[in-house]
Amino acid sequence: MIKFGLITAALFVTAFFIAADSEMFEILYDMTRKYEAYQLDEIFSVIIIFSLFLLIFSFYMNFRLTRAINLRTRAEQQLEKLNHSLEDRIRERTRDLDNINIRLEAEMAERKEIEAQLVQKQKMEAVGTMAGGIAHDFNTLLGIIMGYAGMVQARAETGELKEMGEEILDAARRSKVLICRLQDFNAPDPVKKTGTELKSVIRDSVKLLTAALPSNIRVRTDLPEAPCPAKANNGQLTQVLVNLGVNAGHAMGKKRGEIGFSLDQIQVSPAKAKGKGVNSGEFNRITVSDTGCGIEPSIMDNIFDPFFTTKGVGEGSGLGLSVAFGIVKAHNGYIEVDSRPDEGSRFHVIIPKTENPTAPAAGDLSGEKPDQGE
Numbered sequence: 001m002i003k004f005g006l007i008t009a010a011l012f013v014t015a016f017f018i019a020a021d022s023e024m025f026e027i028l029y030d031m032t033r034k035y036e037a038y039q040l041d042e043i044f045s046v047i048i049i050f051s052l053f054l055l056i057f058s059f060y061m062n063f064r065l066t067r068a069i070n071l072r073t074r075a076e077q078q079l080e081k082l083n084h085s086l087e088d089r090i091r092e093r094t095r096d097l098d099n100i101n102i103r104l105e106a107e108m109a110e111r112k113e114i115e116a117q118l119v120q121k122q123k124m125e126a127v128g129t130m131a132g133g134i135a136h137d138f139n140t141l142l143g144i145i146m147g148y149a150g151m152v153q154a155r156a157e158t159g160e161l162k163e164m165g166e167e168i169l170d171a172a173r174r175s176k177v178l179i180c181r182l183q184d185f186n187a188p189d190p191v192k193k194t195g196t197e198l199k200s201v202i203r204d205s206v207k208l209l210t211a212a213l214p215s216n217i218r219v220r221t222d223l224p225e226a227p228c229p230a231k232a233n234n235g236q237l238t239q240v241l242v243n244l245g246v247n248a249g250h251a252m253g254k255k256r257g258e259i260g261f262s263l264d265q266i267q268v269s270p271a272k273a274k275g276k277g278v279n280s281g282e283f284n285r286i287t288v289s290d291t292g293c294g295i296e297p298s299i300m301d302n303i304f305d306p307f308f309t310t311k312g313v314g315e316g317s318g319l320g321l322s323v324a325f326g327i328v329k330a331h332n333g334y335i336e337v338d339s340r341p342d343e344g345s346r347f348h349v350i351i352p353k354t355e356n357p358t359a360p361a362a363g364d365l366s367g368e369k370p371d372q373g374e
Contacts, residue, residue, distance in 0.1 A: 251292025
C-alpha cells in the first residue's frame with residue numbers, strides 16, 4: 001500500500017509539471033485513472049482479506065484467552081477444593097491427635113495411680129506382716145504379765161495390793177484388745193463372713209455411733225430402697241464404720257457439724273480393679289462423709305499406716321484407719337478417700353456385691369425405712 005501511494009504521488013507530480021500540454025495531460029490523466037481503478041480494486045480486496053484475517057485472528061485470540069481464563073479458573077477452583085480438603089484432613093488429624101493425647105494422658109494418670117496403689121498395697125502388706133509378728137510376741141509377754149498379776153492379786157493381803165493388781169490386769173486387758181486389733185489388721189478371719197444386708201449394718205453402726213457422739217454433731221443416713229447384699233463379717237464391718245464415724249466426730253471437734261452415711265452400687269473396671277488388687281465387677285460403696293477440717297495433702301498417703309495419728313499423746317493409738325483398711329481388704333474390697341482442708345472428708349468403703357443374702361443378718365429391721373437425720 002505504501003508503494004502504491006508513492007507511485008500515485010509521483011504520477012500526480014509529473015502531471016503538474018506537464019500541465020501546459022493538455023494532450024499529454026489527458027493521456028497521463030487517463031493512465032492514472034486506469035491505474036488507480038485497477039489498484040483500488042486490488043486494495044479493496046487486500047483490505048477485505050486483511051480485515052477478515054484480523055477478525056479471524058481476534059476471534060482466535062479471544063478463544064485462546066477465554067480458554068486460558070477458564071483453565072485458570074478451573075485450576076483455581078480445584079486448588080481451592082484441594083486446600084479445603086487438606087484443611088479438613090489437617091483438622092481431622094488434629095482431632096485424632098488431641099484424642100490420642102487425651103487418652104494417653106488418662107492412661108498415664110491411671111498408670112501412676114495404679115503404681116501408687118501398688119506401692120501402698122505392698123507397704124501395707126509389709127506393715128501388716130510386721131504388725132502380726134509384733135502382736136504375736138507381745139501377746140505372749142502380755143499373757144505372762146497377766147498371769148503374774150493374777151498371782152500377785154490372789155496372794156495380796158492388803159486391799160492396796162489387790163487394787164494395784166486389778167489395775168495391772170485392767171491395763172493388760174486393754175492391751176489385749178489392742179493386740180486383737182493388730183491381728184485383725186494383719187489377717188481378719190475370713191471364715192466368719194456371712195451373707196448380710198449392708199443397710200442393716202449401717203443402721204446398727206449409726207445407733208452405736210449416735211450414743212458416743214456429742215450433741216453438736218448430727219448423723220444423717222441416705223440408704224437406697226433396693227437391697228445391697230454382701231458377704232461380710234457384721235462385727236468387723238460395724239467396727240470399720242464406727243471407727244470412721246468417730247474419726248469424723250474428732251475432725252469436727254466442738255463445732256456443729258454433720259456425719260453422713262450413704263450407700264450405693266458402682267461398677268469397678270478391670271484396670272482399676274487390677275490396681276486395687278480386687279476382682280472387677282459390681283461393688284457396694286458405703287460413703288462416710290463429714291463437714292470437719294479435712295485432711296492435709298501432705299499426710300494423705302500416711303493415714304492408713306499403723307500408729308500414724310495427728311492427735312495428741314494419749315488421744316489415739318493410730319490404729320483405727322489401719323485396722324479398717326485391713327478389715328476391708330480381707331473382704332476383698334478397698335477404701336478410697338476424698339478430702340481437702342477445710343472442706344470435710346469422704347471415706348468410701350467399697351466391697352463386692354453378692355446375690356441376696358442367704359439368711360437375714362442380725363439386727364436387720366426388715367421392712368423398716370432407714371432412719372433419716374439420726
